[in-house]
Amino acid sequence: MVTTVENRLLTDVAPGTAMHRLWKSYWLPCIRTQKLVAGGRPERIRLLGENYVAFRTHDGRIGFFDEQCPHRRASLTLARNEDCALRCIFHGWKFDVSGAVVETPNDRRPGFREQVKLRHFPTREAGGMVWVYLGEGIAPRFPDLVFNTLPDAQVWARAAVVPCNWLQGLEGTLDPAHVAILHQNITRSAQSLATLNLMPEAEPRFETEIRPYGMSVAALRDLAGGERYVRVTEYVAPGISLIPYGADEPQQCIMTIPIDSGHTLQWNVFFHYQRPLTAAEREIMLLGTGPDDDDIYQPSDKPYWGQDREAMADNNFSGLAGVIIEDFVIAESMGVVVDRENEQLCAADLSVVRLRRFLKAGLDSLAAGGQAPGQESDIDFAAIRSTAGVFAAGQDWRGIASAPQATAAE
Ligand code: FES
Ligand SMILES: [Fe+2]
Structure with a gap:
């Protein structure tokens, strides 16, 4: 359980707080x-x-x-x-x-x-x-993540302002258990191997591994025939999540940046490792969001976040307009700062618990005169890749996660 005091420590980024100081230790994407x-x-x-x-x-x-x-x-x-x-x-x-x-x-x-x-x-x-x-002294190494090194035509960064605390947005990106439920309209209709097996019936097992840059979060589903469907989300401290797709598909990175304790700048960065994004792919990525790349989320002024009950009666699970909006609305619906003291967590929340522990350890490190997490000089940011694919059941996912060009089986 997270007490009210601990929750404040984890979420409040106002000047003078420990979390403000932690965030100031990093390069932050702030405007297109x-x-x-x-x-x-x-x-x-x-x-x-x-x-x-x-x-x-x-x-x-x-x-x-x-x-x-x-x-x-x-x-x-x-x-x-x-x-x-x-x-x-x-x-x-x-x-x-x-x-x-x-x-x-x-x-x-x-x-x-x-x-x-x-x-x-x-x-x-x-x-x-x-x-x-924004920190004091000499800036740390720049996070030369893979999309920061690709040609412009292969990267599409879009920003949104979500009116709630940053941590509930970030926790959503590291909560693979919700994908096959909340986002099932898109996962059910997906054609690619990377998302094809994301059915609510295929119950996943979750495992995490702390990394020098943050954490790997694995969702593992055993398939018939001795194979395993593996999805690994990579978390790069303090607010970056690389979402799992097949290595040949467009990729998505979500970056969660605190504007203040009640507003979040959330980046959706779409990119392709090898080639420019196509017009059709860009069309899919719009997914109910607004056309203004500087602010793709206009919170609904209709009751209940504009949820469409007629669409829900007609086979739309959430009644919300696409994956990105589903995530924004859920985060916002928890309240400006979610009351973590009254949560009732379950086994599938493992990665959320580990994330909170990781951030708390980062605060402790700074308070003790150490450095913020994920800033060791030998981290190869460009090699951090999410993974989605079918692998032999006996293969340790830790070995395939974040390997450059990790290849999904075809
Ligand atoms: S306030 Fe006087 S120059 Fe800016
Ligand atoms: Fe989501």
């Missing part, structure tokens, strides 16, 4: 690359309960600062984007992408502007997203 237009408007970005501003200069570089101007704290989202710098429209103080204060027109005393401090943060662009490091 295309959303920052060269010479265009500065964008507000809220992460871990704090507001920032990001902009792209006319020559394509990115600046990332605290939102409030260091002078008298006007919002820099109102600033002018000029001459490769942001100029606050209140008194005209001007900041370049390096965080240097290059003009203070209302106080031209020699040496004054050099004393002004502006908090600014390093960024990287990869996978169609801008990533930022």
